[in-house]
């Protein structure tokens with residue numbers, strides 16, 4: 090039982106009330122009642138002479154009569170409205186007499202400061218003039234009825250208080266009831282109980298004057314709900330009182346449509362998972378700088394492309410749906426699983442440390458290791474997982490997701506099905522790398538990547554026959570960065586295209602300049618290193634453009650491609666190389682012997698020259714000439730030239746010449762030099 094529950098006894102003994110209202114008690118023109126909360130119900134506790142006369146009750150019967158039975162047309166909400174604790178209320182109401190007849194009255198209800206007692210003054214309204222006015226009002230109502238009857242907008246009309254005088258067909262069909270069931274206060278039973286207070290509040294406000302609207306659910310007879318906006322306008326009928334016109338807009342479908350649009354905008358249609366947009370919102374909402382405990386797991390399926398390519402897109406879709414379901418089933422209910430795009434998923438969880446996050450990543454890994462049957466084949470959807478847990482270093486939510494992305498790439502690079510945590514050190518390295526990539530891009534744009542040229546000599550007569558151009562990056566603060574580092578970085582970051590173009594163009598420019606400065610003593614050919622990633626259909630066009638730009642014949646250029654680059658996709662490499670060969674450009678296989686060439690392929694590739702890797706040249710000093718001699722023999726049998734690289738001593742030069750190498754390159758013979766030095770060097774060495 091609630092402590093505030095009203096007591097079962099009247100607040101003030103009736104004798105005392107009687108004496109307070111003494112003057113009124115004997116009046117027969119005044120009809121006065123006192124109501125109190127008795128046992129949780131508002132009841133009449135006292136009435137004056139006028140009241141007993143009007144209502145036909147004896148004073149004893151009147152006492153303890155529930156207010157609700159005195160005003161039978163009022164429902165719970167309306168009684169509440171009448172007996173408000175803070176304000177007086179005025180309503181046109183029929184009251185029931187002892188004989189059961191209804192008498193139209195105006196009820197004026199005034200609360201006492203305690204809020205548990207009210208005085209009710211009833212003024213019967215049946216004078217002649219009022220009846221006349223009432224007739225006019227009826228005519229008004231009739232007009233209103235004809236106006237709204239056929240209107241498609243559900244409409245309510247009350248002339249006094251809450252009680253409906255008219256309701257149109259549109260409203261009847263909206264709620265599935267007959268107008269007889271809705272008139273008076275019947276319409277209020279269609280309002281969802283949780284929304285009723287709001288509707289009553291709004292009506293009370295409108296009865297006092299003005300307009301207003303409220304959102305309310307209406308419950309149909311079949312139990313279904315419609316969400317509506319009810320717009321009320323104040324309506325005053327002379328002689329009758331304050332009422333309202335209510336028009337109803339059914340917004341159920343619009344809300345459902347908006348919800349669907351919102352869902353579509355934030356979810357992936359295939360798996361139903363939240364998409365990137367929602368993920369970003371989710372992380373941003375939970376991210377508090379300087380705290381920890383927010384973990385992000387970035388997953389990338391290892392074999393998705395294979396499934397898609399070999400079993401078809403339908404199987405690929407099926408796999409994604411299955412993975413989504415497993416992820417959902419593996420994480421805790423509050424965790425977010427989002428589809429980041431393609432075969433990438435992101436899991437976000439809160440209140441975890443790094444160990445928890447790794448444990449979750451392992452659980453996910455185990456869940457994905459179970460085979461899925463797709464098109465009659467069992468596929469295990471392994472994933473590489475990157476894990477990041479928020480640290481003080483994370484200044485913004487996006488950094489967390491980005492770090493996790495980096496961790497995922499590291500996981501992928503480390504081998505399939507791996508979990509990688511991006512810890513403090515790894516994060517610092519990753520940032521460092523990002524910065525270096527940005528600086529490399531700038532260096533390429535500003536042509537701060539320069540070239541050195543290393544002569545290549547013929548063993549037949551010792552003359553320099555060509556130069557190899559070697560890229561150099563002198564970083565403003567880090568000093569010289571080796572091409573082994575920055576070429577790999579360019580390959581990873583998509584900068585290899587621009588870098589390759591720069592090297593190609595600068596080499597051609599330099600060749601043309603040597604031609605001008607040295608005439609017939611200029612280097613006959615320049616070798617340009619080309620990365621595996623440059624072996625695409627654009628290469629031919631780029632080479633042609635560079636040669637034309639500087640007015641060079643294609644035979645002046647040779648392309649060096651490492652053996653491993655060539656063997657990645659020999660079939661498509663062949664096509665590109667054939668075009669270059671047709672143009673007249675020569676081709677050398679670099680670092681030969683370190684990759685695993687298929688000899689069958691070697692015969693079908695348009696190659697002119699093999700470059701014996703310098704590791705085999707170095708072995709000569711240790712008495713191992715086997716590989717160097719085998720490579721030279723192989724080249725001869727395929728009718729290819731050979732360049733032995735990394736010749737650092739005279740002994741090596743002599744030995745390689747004896748083994749049959751056609752050309753030599755190395756520090757012993759000439760160091761890589763700037764273009765300027767090379768000009769001078771050639772001028773001096775020209776015969």
Ligand code: C2E
Pocket residue numbers: 543558559560561571572573576592618619620649679680703734735736737754755756757761
């Ligand atoms: P690579 O194509 O095998 O280039 C030959 C490397 O051996 C050069 O190193 C050269 O300086 C070095 N070298 C020359 N003579 C000797 C010697 O007697 N002893 C020793 N130990 N080394 C010698 P560098 O310039 O550091 O280039 C390293 C690699 O970077 C190159 O190997 C090439 O794969 C790559 N690279 C250089 N420039 C470019 C470029 O413009 N584009 C591409 N894609 N890769 C390049």
Ligand code: CA
Pocket residue numbers: 557618649679
């Ligand atoms: Ca090379």
Ligand code: CA
Pocket residue numbers: 679680700702703734
């Ligand atoms: Ca090489």
